[in-house]
Amino acid sequence: MEYEVVIGLETHAELSTVTKLFCGCSTQFGVEPNTQVCPVCLGMPGILPVMNRKAFEYALKLAVALSCEINRFTNFDRKSYYYPDLPKNYQISQNYYNLGVNGYMNIEVNGNVKKIRIHNVHLEEEAGKLIHPEEIGADYSLVDFNRAGVPLLEIVSHPDMRNVDEVESYMQTLRKILLYTEVSDCKMQEGSLRFEASISLREKGSDKLGNRVEIKNLNSMKSVIKAIEYETVRQGRLLDKGATIARETRLWDEVAERSEHMRSKEDAQDYRYFPEPDLLPVLIDEKWLHAIKDTIPELPLDRKQRFMEIFKLSDYDAGILIEEKALADFFEACVKILDRPKALSNWIINDLLREVKDRKLDIYNLPIKPQQLAALVEIIEKGTISSTIAKEVFSEMIQAGKAPQAIIEEKKLAQISDENLIELVINKVIANNPNVIEDYKKGKKNALAFLVGQAMKETKGKANPKVLNELLQKKVNT
Amino acid sequence: MKLLESNSLQIKKKIVSRELHSTDIVRHLFERIKNLEPDIQAYITTTEEEALKKAIEIDKKIENNQQVGLLAGIPIAIKDNICTKNISTTCASKILKDFMPPYDAFVTKRLKEEDAIIIGKTNLDEFAMGSSTENSRYKITRNPWNVEYVPGGSSGGSAAAVAADMAFMALGSDTGGSVRQPAALCGIVGVKPTYGRVSRYGLVAFGSSLDQIGTLTKNVKDAAVLLQVIAGYDPRDSTSLQVPVPDYLDNINSGVNGLRIGIPNEYFTEGLHSDVNKAIKDALKIYEKLGANIVYLSLPHTEYAVAVYYIVANAEASSNLARYDGVRYGHRTNNARGIIDMYSRTRSEGFGSEVKRRIMLGNYALSSGYYDAYYLKASKVRTLIKNDFDNAFEKIDCIICPTSPVPGFKVGERANNPLQMYLSDIYTIPANLAGIPGISIPCGFSSDGLPIGMQILGKHFEEKRLLQIAYAFEQETDFHLKKPALRVPLRQR
Numbered sequence: 001m002e003y004e005v006v007i008g009l010e011t012h013a014e015l016s017t018v019t020k021l022f023c024g025c026s027t028q029f030g031v032e033p034n035t036q037v038c039p040v041c042l043g044m045p046g047i048l049p050v051m052n053r054k055a056f057e058y059a060l061k062l063a064v065a066l067s068c069e070i071n072r073f074t075n076f077d078r079k080s081y082y083y084p085d086l087p088k089n090y091q092i093s094q095n096y097y098n099l100g101v102n103g104y105m106n107i108e109v110n111g112n113v114k115k116i117r118i119h120n121v122h123l124e125e126e127a128g129k130l131i132h133p134e135e136i137g138a139d140y141s142l143v144d145f146n147r148a149g150v151p152l153l154e155i156v157s158h159p160d161m162r163n164v165d166e167v168e169s170y171m172q173t174l175r176k177i178l179l180y181t182e183v184s185d186c187k188m189q190e191g192s193l194r195f196e197a198s199i200s201l202r203e204k205g206s207d208k209l210g211n212r213v214e215i216k217n218l219n220s221m222k223s224v225i226k227a228i229e230y231e232t233v234r235q236g237r238l239l240d241k242g243a244t245i246a247r248e249t250r251l252w253d254e255v256a257e258r259s260e261h262m263r264s265k266e267d268a269q270d271y272r273y274f275p276e277p278d279l280l281p282v283l284i285d286e287k288w289l290h291a292i293k294d295t296i297p298e299l300p301l302d303r304k305q306r307f308m309e310i311f312k313l314s315d316y317d318a319g320i321l322i323e324e325k326a327l328a329d330f331f332e333a334c335v336k337i338l339d340r341p342k343a344l345s346n347w348i349i350n351d352l353l354r355e356v357k358d359r360k361l362d363i364y365n366l367p368i369k370p371q372q373l374a375a376l377v378e379i380i381e382k383g384t385i386s387s388t389i390a391k392e393v394f395s396e397m398i399q400a401g402k403a404p405q406a407i408i409e410e411k412k413l414a415q416i417s418d419e420n421l422i423e424l425v426i427n428k429v430i431a432n433n434p435n436v437i438e439d440y441k442k443g444k445k446n447a448l449a450f451l452v453g454q455a456m457k458e459t460k461g462k463a464n465p466k467v468l469n470e471l472l473q474k475k476v477n478t
Numbered sequence: 479m480k481l482l483e484s485n486s487l488q489i490k491k492k493i494v495s496r497e498l499h500s501t502d503i504v505r506h507l508f509e510r511i512k513n514l515e516p517d518i519q520a521y522i523t524t525t526e527e528e529a530l531k532k533a534i535e536i537d538k539k540i541e542n543n544q545q546v547g548l549l550a551g552i553p554i555a556i557k558d559n560i561c562t563k564n565i566s567t568t569c570a571s572k573i574l575k576d577f578m579p580p581y582d583a584f585v586t587k588r589l590k591e592e593d594a595i596i597i598g599k600t601n602l603d604e605f606a607m608g609s610s611t612e613n614s615r616y617k618i619t620r621n622p623w624n625v626e627y628v629p630g631g632s633s634g635g636s637a638a639a640v641a642a643d644m645a646f647m648a649l650g651s652d653t654g655g656s657v658r659q660p661a662a663l664c665g666i667v668g669v670k671p672t673y674g675r676v677s678r679y680g681l682v683a684f685g686s687s688l689d690q691i692g693t694l695t696k697n698v699k700d701a702a703v704l705l706q707v708i709a710g711y712d713p714r715d716s717t718s719l720q721v722p723v724p725d726y727l728d729n730i731n732s733g734v735n736g737l738r739i740g741i742p743n744e745y746f747t748e749g750l751h752s753d754v755n756k757a758i759k760d761a762l763k764i765y766e767k768l769g770a771n772i773v774y775l776s777l778p779h780t781e782y783a784v785a786v787y788y789i790v791a792n793a794e795a796s797s798n799l800a801r802y803d804g805v806r807y808g809h810r811t812n813n814a815r816g817i818i819d820m821y822s823r824t825r826s827e828g829f830g831s832e833v834k835r836r837i838m839l840g841n842y843a844l845s846s847g848y849y850d851a852y853y854l855k856a857s858k859v860r861t862l863i864k865n866d867f868d869n870a871f872e873k874i875d876c877i878i879c880p881t882s883p884v885p886g887f888k889v890g891e892r893a894n895n896p897l898q899m900y901l902s903d904i905y906t907i908p909a910n911l912a913g914i915p916g917i918s919i920p921c922g923f924s925s926d927g928l929p930i931g932m933q934i935l936g937k938h939f940e941e942k943r944l945l946q947i948a949y950a951f952e953q954e955t956d957f958h959l960k961k962p963a964l965r966v967p968l969r970q971r
Contacts, residue, residue, distance in 0.1 A: 039580070042806060044579070044806075044807070045561065045567070045574065045579070045682040045801070045802075046559075046560075046567075046583060046678075046680045046681050047679070047680070048716065049716070051716065080800060082821055087801065088800060088801045089800035270845050272796075272849075274794075277685075278686050278717065279717075
C-alpha cells in the first residue's frame, strides 16, 4: 500500500537572555557544575519566582514573528512530574493560556512555498542536567542545576509536513527566524535548539490521521531526518502486515540509528497542570505589543524575495546570502556603499564564504568591513588592479584586516596602465625572445600569448592586460 | 505588674528610656521559657545565645545614644515555617529536620532591621496543615489556659508562647485561619493581613494563593507596630502589592461612631457554641453603645467555603510539597533502590499522615479528568465568595463574627476526625479565599474559662480601619489583660 507520512515538530529553543527566567542567575554555558544557582532555581523552601521581562518579550517577539494570535491575557501553569533534574518537581510552563496560538510559518521546498501552521508558542523553564558517572557499577548519579531555570521557548507545529524535505526546510527556516529575531543563539551542540518529532502514516488520499508516534532524543537536525526516515519504514512495514500502530513515545538511538520504545500512551504522565499561584497573569496591551512588533526584523524568506527583486540576484545567490542574518546584513551594508549588487554578491558568496570556511571565521564577527569590500570592488572596476591581483588583495584584507588601498600601496600592486612603462617591458620581452617573434610571424598566433605572459611576469602581473595586448599587437604587427 | 506580663510597647519604652536593659529582659524571659516549656511545648528551637548577643548590641546602641529600630529589644518568636538564616526551619516536619536556610524571609529581615530580638521558632501543625498543632512531628503544644486543650493551629506554638508570656509577640502564618483561630483559642490578638500586604518570600509555601504572614500579640497596639514592620512591597514576591503602608498607630483611637458593622446570618447557625454566640452578641452591644450601627446581611456562598478551601489549598499544597524529594536538601531515606524508591521512601518517612492525606487529595483534584470538576469549579466558586464580600462591603464598613465556632477542644478530641477538624476554620477560611484582612481579638470567656475570640473582617488593605475598630473594643474591655493561671510551672503544682 502507498502511504502518506504526516509529521509535526515540537521545538525547544533556549532564549539568549543574560539571566534565567525566574531568578538573576547567569545563563552562561559550559561553566563548572552548580555554580550558577541560587535558592530560586534550586527550588529551596519558601522561595518565589520573579519573571524575567526580557525573556517574556523574546517569547512574544517570536510568537509575533510566527504570525500567532497573541493571548492578551496569559499566565503560567505548573506542570508536575518527578525527576531529579527538576528542582521543584514541577516545571513552570504555560498550558491554559499560551502566549501565542494559531500561527504559521512559510517554508520553501524546491522553489515552492508551503504554509506550516503553528499550534502554539509558549514560554517555560529549562531543567537541569543529570550526569551519570562513567565508573562501572556506580550506584549514584549527579545533577547540575546550571541550566535549571534558563528560559525555554516551545514551538509546536501542526502535523502539516509530509516528507523529510519539508521537515528539513521547517527546521532551517525556524532556526533562521530564531536567529533573525535574535531571541536564541540556536547552538544545537549546546542544546539550545532541540526537536521532537511526531510521525504517523496513513493511506494515500485519506484525510484521517493515523496513530501518532513521538520520537525524542533527537540531538541534531540530521537525527531528526534519519529518525523520520526510519520511523516511516518501520510503521509502513507494520501497516503492510496489517498491524496497528501503537501510540507511544520512542527514543532515537543516534549510534544504532534506530528508535526504541520508551513509554506507551497509557503510561503517559498526568502533569496535573494548574495556574502558577506565585506569578501574576501577564496582560499584554496594544502599546507593548506594538513596541515588540517594531523590534521584529524582516524575516529570511521576505528578505530573499526582496534581494531577488531589488538587486536582481538569482534564487540561488539570494538564498545563500539570507542563510545567515549577519551575511545578509553585510551584503546590504556593502550595497549601500557601492551600488554593484551582483559583483558584491559574487565576492561574498565565492570569496568571503570560502575564507570563512577555510579559516573558520565567525560570520558574526568578520575581520573585513563592508566599506573595505565595497572599496575593493570599486578599485577593480576602475581598473586599478586586475581581478587576479584582487584575489590576492582580498586574501590579505582578511588576514591583516586592512583596507584594500593600503595593501595595494604597501605591496605596490596597482595596475600599470602607463603606455610608456609597458612599452619598455614589451621591448625587453621582444628582445629576449627573438625566435618567438619569428614563430609568430610564421603564423603561430598563440606565440603572442606567450609574450603577454612574459610581460605579465615581468610586471608581477600588474600590467593592465588591455593596454598590454594592444601595444604588443601594434609592436609585432609593424 | 510583672515584667514579662507587659506588652511589647511597654517593654520597648522601658528599654529605650534605659529603665531596663534588654539583656535582663531576655534572661528573664528564657528563665520563664525553661520553666514553662515542658508543659506548654511552644518552641521547636530556642536561640538564647543569639538573642543575648542581639540584646547586648541593642543595650550598647542605647547607651551610645544611637538610633534604634521600631521593635528595639522586643523578644519575638517566629513560627517555624518562616525562614531564618542559619536557624533551623523545620515546618514541624521530619522531612525538613535540621534544614538550615541560607536566607532570611522578608519578614525575618525586617524584624532584624528594626532591632527585634528573635528568641526562637515555634511549633505548628506540620507544614501549617491543621487547626490544633497536634500534627507537629515534634511535639504537641498545649493551651496555656488549660493544658488539656489545644492552643488552636496551625500557629499554636506562636499563640501559646505569647499567651503564656513566653514571648512578647510572635509571627504566624494564616492560610485558612492559622493565625486568627489560635489567637482566639489562646486569648490574644491575631491579624491576618490582606493577601499581598506582607511578602511571602521565605514563608514555606502551603497554599500559595491563600498564605499570608500574620501577627500574634498581647494587644491591638502591639499588632499595629508589628504589622507596620512587616507590611510592604517586596520585589521578590510577585504577589506582594505596591500599596503604600499607612501609619497603623496614628489615629488608632479614632473610635467607631457611625461605623456600619455587618453581621452575616450564615455565621450564626447551629454549629455555633452558645458561649461564643453570647460573647459576640455582648460585644456587639458594646459597639452599639460606642455609636456603631449593626446591619444584618447575607453572604450566600458561605456554605461552600470549606469545600472550596480544601480543594484549592490541597491542590496547591500537593504541588508546593513536591520539592521535598531527598535530592537537594532535607531528609533522604537511608535504604533506597533506585530513584523512584528513593522518592517514595523519603516522602513516606518524612511526611506525617495529615500532610500525606492533603497531598493525595490535592493531586486527585488536579488529575486529568477531575481538574474541571474540582479545581476549576472551586476556583469559580471562590470568585463567588469573593463577590459576596465585595457586595457586602458596599453597604457596611466591616464584618463581625466569631473566629472559631467553639471556645476550644481537647487534645486528641478531633485528632481522628479530619472533617470535624476542618470545620474548626469555618469562620476564618472565607477571608483567605477572598484575600481580605481579618483580626481576632479577645471578647470573653466560656463557662469553662477558655478565652473566646471575635473576628473583624474588612476590605482589602483596610488593616488600619480594622485595628481602630479592634482598639475601640479593647479600650472598653479588659479581656486582653486577663492572664492564664500559669504562675507556677505546672510540673511543680
